[in-house]
Amino acid sequence: MHPSVHGLRVLLLPALLAMAACGGAKAPAVAGVEAADGTALPFTVTPVHAFKEPWAMAFLPDGRLLVTEKAGHLQLFDLKTGTATEIHGVPQVDYGGQGGFGDVVLHPDFANNRVLYLSYAEAGQGDTRGAAVARATLALDAAGGGTLQDLKVIWRQVPKVEGRGHYGHRMAFDRTGKLWISSSERQKFDPAQDMASNLGKIVRLNDDGSVPADNPFASQGGVAAQVWSLGHRNVLGLAFDAQGRLWAQEMGPKGGDELNLVERGANYGYPIVSNGDHYDGRDIPDHPTRPEFAAPKITWNPVISPAGLLIYSGSQFPDWKGNAFIGGLSSHSLVRITFDGGNAHEAARYDMGQRIREVEQGPDGALWLLEDGEDGSDGRLLKLTPAA
Template identity: 70%
Template sequence: MAACNGDTTASSPTPTPTAQAAAADGRPFAVEEVARFAEPWAMTFLPDGRLLVTEKAGTLKLYDPERDTRGDIGGVPEVAYGGQGGFGDVVLHPRFADNGTVYVSYAEAGDGGAGAAVARATLTLDGSGGGALENVEVIWRQVPKVSGQGHYGHRIAFDRDGMLWITSGERQKFDPAQDMQANLGKIIRLNDDGSVPADNPFADRGGVAAQIWSLGHRNPLGIVFDDDGRLWAPEMGPKGGDELNLVEKGVNYGYPIVSDGEHYDGRPIPDHSTNPDYRTPVISWTPVISPAGFIIYDGGQFPEWQGNGFIGGLSSQSLVRIAFDGDSAREAERFDMGTRIREVEQGPDGAIWLLEDGSRGGEGRLMRLTPPGAGATDAGADA
């Protein structure tokens, strides 16, 4: 069983096999180590193929996989680093090519403790392989800030209409997930400037309730839309009961009133099946997988996997493949990666890219998965 939500147990990086060895070990892909970062948390590809990588202590890196070079992006907001808190997600605006706008999430200190925040900024790159975030503007905050260093959530996504979506963990405080005066334990929907859309399900209530799309979540660390516009979010359960949810407007997913897991002190929590007022997860995992980064694949390198989801597993040290059928889903396959997988992204080349979790300040590897024999090399392995 994962401790808490899978984020609290450190693991030492294990050697990555060469591409040839990985292809021979029964997995349907070769694994290439590309680079290493200090406690990386998230990544996103720029249109030119370079990567923005967040490091949890508060650094944003610009990495060029082709040249194996990296630089710093300045102007990052000050982060509250500790426990699960620190620098989180980085996502491009859907019209990034025109406006150069990026969105970042991070843990922020303030009155009462800490909470997640999301800021938008203009990314300006220089000619030396670095750059800066300029015109940084905080457009969303968790309310209220509370003590503790866990369950920030703060994953970011955009839908095809350009709406901004944010996962907000319940900060290990349980009850705020059901409290409409708090935006903890919720999935948030906003306009790209942080304002509230008039058609949000609770917009007429005003305040933070107006931001809420769905409630009763624990710690969602992935969020993605499929080709039909459905929103899917995996979240960490307590002791047992990790979930994959189909997220729908105004729906209550039940935590902490119901869960397919139990409290860590052994107190039971009624299962979802005991109360029809709360939505049952599409997939529930016990033992847990400790789900983190999440994509739905549409690339060309693995055509047999187009339309499948891939979830990074922390305590399970795995990459979990999800097969979808409309509103239903199932775990189709699980690949043992031998290490905690924090982030999953699809590269512009159609490869699947992973970030190894760098728990407690350790290094985490950037890895590239390609079909066996596709020509992967060990370039950058010593970075």
């Protein structure tokens, strides 16, 4: 386990906290951003807007921002005017617990085809539900709003189960145009090892939802053909590095949060192994006891509760190019990761004072965060720029 860097804290002035919570016009940059020991932090934090329980965001080519709100709303936010307009035609979500609207990503050729992808919790028969991914075309109007057209569900978790936790449903496109989706194990443990289910897996699809013929388990057919890797618990971040390698972070059980390098056909061991234990105190054997399972590159205990993953490629923070950033929920943090080939290390941890749900890179290379807005409350959109 790699040691964490502690003691960094963002000190937000109470008046600015109140201003940002109102969700009104853009607030000024936060004054007095400093570490607990009084030294300056490497960024300035600007609260920009407040959303209702936001979960994910994606920048459009024109600089506007799409933000999903967990209860089932998709907002189009104009950074120039500070106004948010709801996009219509979204799918109905099963809201509750950890479920609702999830991720939003753009097709690699969005500038030409206007296609985007949404993930969300979908109701099933009886008291069941599961994650789904829909593809749609975004039609914007002159008034600054828009509608989703030709919406079609292209992927579902199988089977739908009871409960409202561990959907995962993060998405990312690779450089070849393949769509990757994290499918968490819905707090059911064993499906992560069952190839008759796509729970507890990372899946790889074509952009239309069909299965690539070169997937590692394609010959098995069924949902197994979708699977790239298995043995995952609750994957809440996917990102490709400059070398095209896929990294995923996932929440462990009691202890044992992980950052994994995702490799073709690999089994990451859950629930057979984990560097954490069950919440009821029962032991789970650690990764070194079963070397046939792929081991994480970083584990955290105490946990950070990772949510959102970005590998930075911008120019505003040149020293951080190629670093990863992970939002922390229970840790109220932004965690910076450095890489050494296929290895990874925690380089710094910045205490943001709130649960951080999402991390994105803006068109100008700024870092953007979404606070969690837990239990229906407001979560602020924060812009991070280099400290003056």
